Amino acid sequence: MAGIGFELRRILARDNYTSTLRAYIYAGLISSGPWVLSIISVMLIGVMSIGYVVPDLLVRQFLVTVTYLMASSLILTGGLQLFFTRFVSDRLFEQRLDMVTPNLLGVLLLVTLTSGVLGTVALVFLFDQSFIYRLLVLANFVTLCNLWLVIIFLSGMKAYNRILLVMLGGYSCMVISALFMRMAGMEGLLLALLIGHSVLLFVFLFDILREYPADRLVAFDFLDRRKVFLSLLLTGLFYNLGIWVDKFIFWFNPATSDLVIGPLRASVIYDLPIFLAYLSIIPGMAVFLVRIETDFAEWYDRLFTAVRGGETLQHIRQLKNEMTLSIRQGLQEICKVQGLTVLLLFLFAPLILERLNISSHYLPLFYVDLVGVSIQVVFMALLNVFFYLDKRLLALELCALFVLLNTLLTLLSLQLGPSFFGYGFTISLIICSLVGLFRLSSALESLEYETFMLER
Structure with a gap:
C-alpha cells in the first residue's frame, strides 16, 4: 500500500536541497501528522480554555478524558489496523481494487457497532456524569476508532497536498470550534473535538471512496480466514498495549495518581x-x-x-x-x-x-x-x-x-x-x-x- 514511496522517489529524483526538504516534510507529516497534530491541538485547546472554562479543573478533566479516548481507541483497533492493512495490500497486489471500498465500509460498520456497544456499557456502568458528557464521549470514541482505520490508507494515496490541507483544516476546525464553544464548559470542548475528528474522518473517507470505486456497498471478505492473518490482530494489539501499559500502571497506582473524573485517573508526575x-x-x-x-x-x-x-x-x-x-x-x-x-x-x-x-x-x-x-x-x-x-x-x-x-x-x-x-x-x-x-x-x-x- 506504500504509494507514498513512488511520490517520495519522484520528489527526491530532482536531486536538490529544496526537493529533499520537501520529501522529508511530506514524510514527517504523513507518518506522524494525525496523532502529533492531535496532541498539539488538544494541548492548545486546553491552554486556550484556562480562565474561560470555570473552574480550571474542568480543563484537566477534558484533557484526561481525551487521553483515555486516544488510548482506548488505539488499543481496541490496533490489531484490526494491521489485520486490515494486510488484507487491502494483498487485494491491491491482486489488482482487485473493487474489493477495497466494500470491505472498508464493512470493517467500519463492525468497528462502529463494537466500539458503540463497549463504549455504552462502560459509560453507563462506570460513569455518573451528565448525559451530554457521556453521549459526547461515546461519539468521540466511535469516531476515533473509525478514524484510525481510515488513516491507514493515507500512505497509499498520492494526493499529498490535499491530505495535508485536510489535516490542517480538520485540526483548525477543532481549535476554532473550541474557541467559540469553550464557554459551554467541558461539553463544548468535547463537541469541538468531535467536530475536528469528524471532518477528518468523512473527508478522508470521501477521498478513499473516490480513489477505489466499487459496484458493491458493503462486504465482509476480510473475515474469510483464507484471506487474512490472525497473528496480525495480536501483533497490533500487543504493540499498542505495550505503548500504553506503563501509563495505565502509573494512572491506577494510588501513590502516583489521583482521581480526575468518573473512574479516570491521571498521573501528574508521569504524564506531561x-x-x-x-x-x-x-x-x-x-x-x-x-x-x-x-x-x-x-x-x-x-x-x-x-x-x-x-x-x-x-x-x-x-x-x-x-x-x-x-x-x-x-x-x-x-x-x-x-x-x-x-x-x-x-x-x-x-x-x-x-x-x-x-x-x-x-x-x-x-x-x-x-x-x-x-x-x-x-x-x-x-x-x-x-x-x-x-x-x-x-x-x-x-x-x-x-x-x-x-x-x-x-x-x-x-x-x-x-x-x-x-x-x-x-x-x-x-x-x-x-x-x-x-x-x-x-x-x-x-x-x-x-x-x-x-x-x-
Missing part, C-alpha cells in the same frame, strides 16, 4: 513529560518513512521481482545484499537524525520547560522519555521491515516481549522510587530493539533458503 517527548519524534519518523519507503522498498521490490522472474541465484544474492545495505543505512540515518534531535532537546530542555511554565523537577523524567520515544522509532522501523519480509511471528514475538518487559520493568521502577520513573518504558524498548536487530540479522542471512525451500 512523556507526551511532550512524543513531539520530538517527527524528524525520526520522517527519516523512517523516506528511507524505508524509497531505498529499502525499491530494493525489496527488485529482489522479489527477480525471485518471481526466475533470475539466477547470484543475481538474487546481489540484490539481497543491496537490500540489506539499504536497511543498515536507513537505521543508521534514523539513529543519527533522532540522536541529534535528542541532543538538541537535552541542551534546550530547561529553557523549553521554563517557557512552558513547567517545573524543572520534570527534567530527569523528560530526558529518560526522550531517549525512550527515540528508540521507539527504531523499533517501529524494525517491525516495518519484518512486515515487508512477511516475518509475522517475529513481529508478534517482539510486540509480546515489549508488553511483558514494559509491564514488569515499570512495576519495578515504582518499587525503586521516583528517580527510576520512565526507565521501564525506555529499557524495554532498548531490549526489544536489540533483540529485533539480532533476529533481523538472522532472518536476512537465511532469506534465500526460506524463500526457495520453505514455500508452500
Whole structure:
C-alpha cells in the first residue's frame, strides 16, 4: 500500500536541497501528522480554555478524558489496523481494487457497532456524569476508532497536498470550534473535538471512496480466514498495549495518581513529560518513512521481482545484499537524525520547560522519555521491515516481549522510587530493539533458503 514511496522517489529524483526538504516534510507529516497534530491541538485547546472554562479543573478533566479516548481507541483497533492493512495490500497486489471500498465500509460498520456497544456499557456502568458528557464521549470514541482505520490508507494515496490541507483544516476546525464553544464548559470542548475528528474522518473517507470505486456497498471478505492473518490482530494489539501499559500502571497506582473524573485517573508526575517527548519524534519518523519507503522498498521490490522472474541465484544474492545495505543505512540515518534531535532537546530542555511554565523537577523524567520515544522509532522501523519480509511471528514475538518487559520493568521502577520513573518504558524498548536487530540479522542471512525451500 506504500504509494507514498513512488511520490517520495519522484520528489527526491530532482536531486536538490529544496526537493529533499520537501520529501522529508511530506514524510514527517504523513507518518506522524494525525496523532502529533492531535496532541498539539488538544494541548492548545486546553491552554486556550484556562480562565474561560470555570473552574480550571474542568480543563484537566477534558484533557484526561481525551487521553483515555486516544488510548482506548488505539488499543481496541490496533490489531484490526494491521489485520486490515494486510488484507487491502494483498487485494491491491491482486489488482482487485473493487474489493477495497466494500470491505472498508464493512470493517467500519463492525468497528462502529463494537466500539458503540463497549463504549455504552462502560459509560453507563462506570460513569455518573451528565448525559451530554457521556453521549459526547461515546461519539468521540466511535469516531476515533473509525478514524484510525481510515488513516491507514493515507500512505497509499498520492494526493499529498490535499491530505495535508485536510489535516490542517480538520485540526483548525477543532481549535476554532473550541474557541467559540469553550464557554459551554467541558461539553463544548468535547463537541469541538468531535467536530475536528469528524471532518477528518468523512473527508478522508470521501477521498478513499473516490480513489477505489466499487459496484458493491458493503462486504465482509476480510473475515474469510483464507484471506487474512490472525497473528496480525495480536501483533497490533500487543504493540499498542505495550505503548500504553506503563501509563495505565502509573494512572491506577494510588501513590502516583489521583482521581480526575468518573473512574479516570491521571498521573501528574508521569504524564506531561512523556507526551511532550512524543513531539520530538517527527524528524525520526520522517527519516523512517523516506528511507524505508524509497531505498529499502525499491530494493525489496527488485529482489522479489527477480525471485518471481526466475533470475539466477547470484543475481538474487546481489540484490539481497543491496537490500540489506539499504536497511543498515536507513537505521543508521534514523539513529543519527533522532540522536541529534535528542541532543538538541537535552541542551534546550530547561529553557523549553521554563517557557512552558513547567517545573524543572520534570527534567530527569523528560530526558529518560526522550531517549525512550527515540528508540521507539527504531523499533517501529524494525517491525516495518519484518512486515515487508512477511516475518509475522517475529513481529508478534517482539510486540509480546515489549508488553511483558514494559509491564514488569515499570512495576519495578515504582518499587525503586521516583528517580527510576520512565526507565521501564525506555529499557524495554532498548531490549526489544536489540533483540529485533539480532533476529533481523538472522532472518536476512537465511532469506534465500526460506524463500526457495520453505514455500508452500
